[in-house]
Amino acid sequence: MMGTSRMFHIFVVLGSAFMILLIILYWKEVGVSRQYLHNPVSPGPKIANPAQHQQQQQQPQTPQTPSFLSDIDAFVNQFLEPGTGEPTDPLPAETSNQSEKAEERYVPRQEWKIHLTPVAEDLRQRQVACTNWKRIMIVLSESLLHHGVPQQDPLAIPIEVAHDDNMHFTFNKFWKRYGKFARHLMKVKLKKYKKFLFVRDPFVRLISAFRDKFEGLNQNFYQSFAKVMLRRYANHTTPPDSVDEAFAMGVHPSFLHFIQFLLDPQTEKVSPFNEHWQQMYRLCHPCQIQYDFVGHLETAEEDAEHLLRLLRVDNVVEFPKSHRNVTSTDLESNWFDTVPLEMRRELYKLYEADFRLFGYDRPDSILNE
Structure with missing residues (x-):
């Protein structure tokens, strides 16, 4: 004992x-x-006030020690x-009514x-x-x-x-x-x-990424990627340092240069694809x-x-209505007109997993010309 x-x-x-x-x-x-x-x-x-958000961030705050x-x-x-x-x-039972007024849905x-x-x-x-x-x-x-x-x-x-x-x-x-x-x-x-x-x-996503990052005055993407494209594929050995100067001179990468950049084996030897054009299966790991x-x-x-x-939050918040995206599959063929057929097929192989995993049809109109 x-x-x-x-x-x-x-x-x-x-x-x-x-x-x-x-x-x-x-x-x-x-x-x-x-x-x-x-x-x-x-x-x-x-x-409390979005307009004062930036100003509030700059003001010192008294740290609070949690319990x-x-x-x-x-x-x-x-x-x-x-x-x-x-x-x-x-949730309280009465909040399940979708038709409640906003002030009553708190x-x-x-x-x-x-x-x-x-x-x-x-x-x-x-x-x-x-x-x-x-x-x-x-x-x-x-x-x-x-x-x-x-x-x-x-x-x-x-x-x-x-x-x-x-x-x-x-x-x-x-x-x-x-x-x-x-x-x-x-x-x-x-x-x-x-x-x-x-x-x-996947192809519409690439068009959207190109329009967003390289058709506007985006200094970060110009410095990190556009200058590389201009040197490799546009014979600009010394492209302008700033995106403003480049656009003023009419110097900017084309969509073909962008596709060449994606297909170039040297690209990912330097660094992995940027999240805006990295394959979704690599970015979000749906298999894991x-x-x-x-x-x-x-x-x-x-x-x-x-x-x-x-998620059972439809009584708390509604997804905002919006216009359809301006970059649609209807515009794909126009954008790929300047891309040689062999490059299009190589590009499809590069993004084929995304097409198949997420239920998108093979773009035969672009790949079978």
């Missing part, structure tokens, strides 16, 4: 020491950030909560267990790409205040605010927040959260991540409506 009691006390002491050590290690890695593990869309402090116990609770609860994808606090703060992998946007029609989804996430996170209450109208959120990283709990923030625990916790989040992805026709929903940009509004119902 004495031996059993002694063994019990030894196990209690060792267990307590282990828990204390675990908490110390966790606290050391986590620090005193206010972000919690199950805040997939929550940014930092609430912003140690609440931080640990968030850490533990993430493993204990069921992976239903539902808000951690159930829902107390929820932790929506959602991860978004958006397509890269076309600046000419940003509302049909990731901008509106970022607005949706801001509305759900209740991180932007309007007259003292959370903003509920996605279109009232300015584009620059929607794309402000401070408004979102990004992957980089998650990685910095949890240090060496991040990889393991991300696996948990990927298992428990609803995950969705929006894609578009089991997405709960895959939407298409061509039917963005219909898919978004269905997805919001699936």
Whole structure:
């Protein structure tokens, strides 16, 4: 009897020491950030006036130390909560009515267990790409205040605010927040959260990327990519240093130069494809991540409506209406007129996995001339 009691006390002491050590290690890695593990869309402090957002960012803020116990609770609860994808606090029954007025649909703060992998946007029609989804996430996170209450109208959120990283709990923030625990916790989040992805026709996506990044005065993309294209494929050994100077001289890469750049084996020897033209299967890893929903940009509004119902937030927010994207499959043949047939076929091979994985037909009108 004495031996059993002694063994019990030894196990209690060792267990307590282990828990204390675990908490110390966790606290050391986590620090005193206010972000919690199950805040997939929550940014930092609430912003009351978007017009003053930039000014407020520059003002010093008094750091607030979070509750140690609440931080640990968030850490533990993430493993204990069921992976239903539902808000951690159930919605009141009366909020299920889709026809309620906006002011009557306010829902107390929820932790929506959602991860978004958006397509890269076309600046000419940003509302049909990731901008509106970022607005949706801001509305759900209740991180932007309007007259003292959370903003509920996605279109009232300015584009620059929607794309402000401070408004979102990004992957980089998650990685910095949890240090060496991040990889393991991300696996948990990927298992428990609803995950969705929006894609578009691969060739139309390339046309959109070219128009967005190389037909306008974009100094970053000119410096990083356009100058390379001009030197390699346009016989400009010393292209102008600035995009303004280049456009004033009528010097800019053509769509053919862009396709040559994509097909050139030297391109990815220098660095991987930019996210705006990297294959979607490489960018979002649909074979490794089991997405709960895959939407298409061509039917963005219909898919978004269905997805919001699936996520059970259609009574909280509506996806904004928008015009159809100006870059459509109808324009593909016009853009590829300058691209030799053999290059088109090589390009299809490069993006064939995207066509097949996401249900897009082979563009025979472009490939069989």
